[in-house]
Amino acid sequence: MAEHESSTLKIPGARRVPRHIAIIMDGNGRWAKQRLLPRVAGHRRGMEAVRAVVRACGERGIEYLTLFAFSSENWRRPVEEISFLMQLFALALEQEVEKLHQNNVRFKVIGELGRFDPKLVRLIRAAEEVTAGNTRLTLTVAANYGGRWDLVQAVNRMLRERPELASGFGESDLAPYLALSHAPEPDLFIRTGGEQRISNFVLWQLAYTELFFTDTLWPDFDASALDRALVSYQQRERRYGRTSEQLPADAALASYRIKDTSNAG
Ligand code: IPE
Ligand code: IPE
Numbered sequence: 001m002a003e004h005e006s007s008t009l010k011i012p013g014a015r016r017v018p019r020h021i022a023i024i025m026d027g028n029g030r031w032a033k034q035r036l037l038p039r040v041a042g043h044r045r046g047m048e049a050v051r052a053v054v055r056a057c058g059e060r061g062i063e064y065l066t067l068f069a070f071s072s073e074n075w076r077r078p079v080e081e082i083s084f085l086m087q088l089f090a091l092a093l094e095q096e097v098e099k100l101h102q103n104n105v106r107f108k109v110i111g112e113l114g115r116f117d118p119k120l121v122r123l124i125r126a127a128e129e130v131t132a133g134n135t136r137l138t139l140t141v142a143a144n145y146g147g148r149w150d151l152v153q154a155v156n157r158m159l160r161e162r163p164e165l166a167s168g169f170g171e172s173d174l175a176p177y178l179a180l181s182h183a184p185e186p187d188l189f190i191r192t193g194g195e196q197r198i199s200n201f202v203l204w205q206l207a208y209t210e211l212f213f214t215d216t217l218w219p220d221f222d223a224s225a226l227d228r229a230l231v232s233y234q235q236r237e238r239r240y241g242r243t244s245e246q247l248p249a250d251a252a253l254a255s256y257r258i259k260d261t262s263n264a265g
């Protein structure tokens with residue numbers, strides 16, 4: 001599916017490997033608590049999981065990876081935790097961008113950056129610029145992002161640029177203004193940490209995304225945990241409103257399976 005194509009307007013082609021994976025990285029605090037460590041120790045370990053999953057996605061031919069790092073509601077947390085997360089983000093940008101660039105990863109941030117420290121925003125913009133031409137994997141980090149914020153900012157921006165649409169607009173008019181318009185709709189959504197909710201993550205684009213929930217806490221999520229999600233994905237029948245009998249026979253789908261190295265399902 002091309003970047004602006006809509007799963008509700010046009011049926012996407014079948015693919016064995018998801019083109020776009022979106023992840024709610026949850027469970028850092030509980031991971032730390034289980035070890036009698038401060039919550040922030042979980043966030044630090046969570047960064048390592050990010051590194052491993054970015055690498056694994058690149059190796060598996062996934063083209064887009066979107067990670068929920070900080071929600072518009074996470075400002076409700078204790079100030080010390082918020083400031084630790086901001087420092088961790090800045091440190092990661094300083095330390096990792098060169099490596100991402102060498103690995104041909106395009107880096108993007110979506111969210112309302114106005115509330116961030118200007119120094120952090122400069123680091124983000126610089127990282128986006130350096131990596132803009134890379135083509136292997138697009139890594140999008142959602143920071144101070146909320147699905148409702150995204151829809152509202154998209155409508156506002158669209159109406160500013162195209163006031164004639166005030167009398168009525170369609171799906172495809174709005175799509176280019178959404179923060180994630182540089183990516184196709186996610187094929188697979190993963191939430192770690194056991195909670196089964198969307199928590200105001202991408203709302204519009206999840207319309208036909210396959211959902212995968214796992215109890216694994218984010219710091220423990222690694223390449224084999226990713227493969228379990230991929231195996232589950234490959235067993236889904238993406239009907240987009242059609243009946244099973246209407247689906248085109250896809251030989252490629254049957255012949256290719258990610259090796260399930262786990263015992264659990
Ligand atoms: C997710 O882990 C990371 C962020 C939201 C920044 P949590 O910090 O939510 O971990 P739990 O849910 O408390 O275990
Ligand atoms: C969702 O996790 C946001 C991120 C992972 C950044 P939370 O842990 O904040 O979600 P809720 O509040 O429990 O739903």
Ligand code: MG
Nearest residue numbers: 026027028193
């Ligand atoms: Mg949480």
